[in-house]
Amino acid sequence: MPDVIKVIVLGIVQGITEYLPVSSTGHLIVAAALLDFGAGLGGTFEIFIQVGSVVAVLIFYRAELWQQVRAVRTDAGVRRFWWGVALAFVPAAAIGFLLKDWIKSGLYSPVVVAISLIVGGVAFLIIERTGLAEGADTHQITDIRPLQALGIGLAQCIALIPGVSRSGASIIGGMLVKLDRPTATRFSFFLAIPTLGGATLYDLLTSLDRLQPGDMVNLLLGAGVAALVSLAAMGWLLRYVARNDFTAFGFYRMVIGGVILLLIAASTI
Numbered sequence: 001m002p003d004v005i006k007v008i009v010l011g012i013v014q015g016i017t018e019y020l021p022v023s024s025t026g027h028l029i030v031a032a033a034l035l036d037f038g039a040g041l042g043g044t045f046e047i048f049i050q051v052g053s054v055v056a057v058l059i060f061y062r063a064e065l066w067q068q069v070r071a072v073r074t075d076a077g078v079r080r081f082w083w084g085v086a087l088a089f090v091p092a093a094a095i096g097f098l099l100k101d102w103i104k105s106g107l108y109s110p111v112v113v114a115i116s117l118i119v120g121g122v123a124f125l126i127i128e129r130t131g132l133a134e135g136a137d138t139h140q141i142t143d144i145r146p147l148q149a150l151g152i153g154l155a156q157c158i159a160l161i162p163g164v165s166r167s168g169a170s171i172i173g174g175m176l177v178k179l180d181r182p183t184a185t186r187f188s189f190f191l192a193i194p195t196l197g198g199a200t201l202y203d204l205l206t207s208l209d210r211l212q213p214g215d216m217v218n219l220l221l222g223a224g225v226a227a228l229v230s231l232a233a234m235g236w237l238l239r240y241v242a243r244n245d246f247t248a249f250g251f252y253r254m255v256i257g258g259v260i261l262l263l264i265a266a267s268t269i
Helices: 003-017 024-035 044-048 051-060 062-071 076-106 110-130 146-160 166-176 181-210 215-241 247-265
Strands: none
Touching: 003 024, 003 051, 003 215, 024 044, 024 110, 024 247, 044 181, 044 215, 051 062, 051 181, 051 215, 062 076, 076 146, 076 181, 110 166, 110 247, 146 166, 146 181, 166 181, 181 215
16 A cells, blocks of 8 residues: 555544544554554654644644634633643643653554553443532633643543543543533633644754655645544534544544554554
8 A cells, every 4th residue: 555545544544533532643653553654654644634633633723723813912711721721731740841752762652552541431431420520610611720730730641541531531521621522522622722733843953853855745644634534523523522422533532442452452553
């Protein structure tokens, strides 16, 4: 299979999974292993391609973002919201910066992804079945309090482990600190802007010496495909969470994690 086809497939995988609570990085690691793609990039492809999902957020919320830019000087709620985004960004950024090399060398493997998917799926089911995330008192992103933002940021740190899911961790974290499900989902989308954007820029700058001449073309193509697909996935997820919980995603994670373990046992990946 030509590399360009593999890149397009991986871009589609990234676009579908980034904003669903199923771990885009985990799916990309497994998909890249199945396609035998990107071994020389040392995890850079899986990180850089996420910039497409950041572009999708900017496009999806372009009108709201522009309105916030115009209102930031006069609207305390807008300022509170973006201070919350910054506060939620810091924990994962700090830990990711300190442990970047260890995470990429020690955790970017299908085995870690499979285990994380299964454990995360069980956690989803426990949270949904026990009602731990019920009793929301925050229904607008501009009403999110600093301690709530910090709680979401700490939850997002868990997603540095491939297979956990950044969106899943931040959405569930938001629900546990009493954001309602749609508000937690929207906050997770906005939090992706500094989190994924910062991770992409930092990883690219520190990996330039390892990139081959054709790698940048693949990175940009994958990111472009991911942006288009992410736009559709975001709209679908917002409609879904307005009417459903995450039980189905919990079962999906457990099943796909089991399938990955079987593929590993069969030496397929």
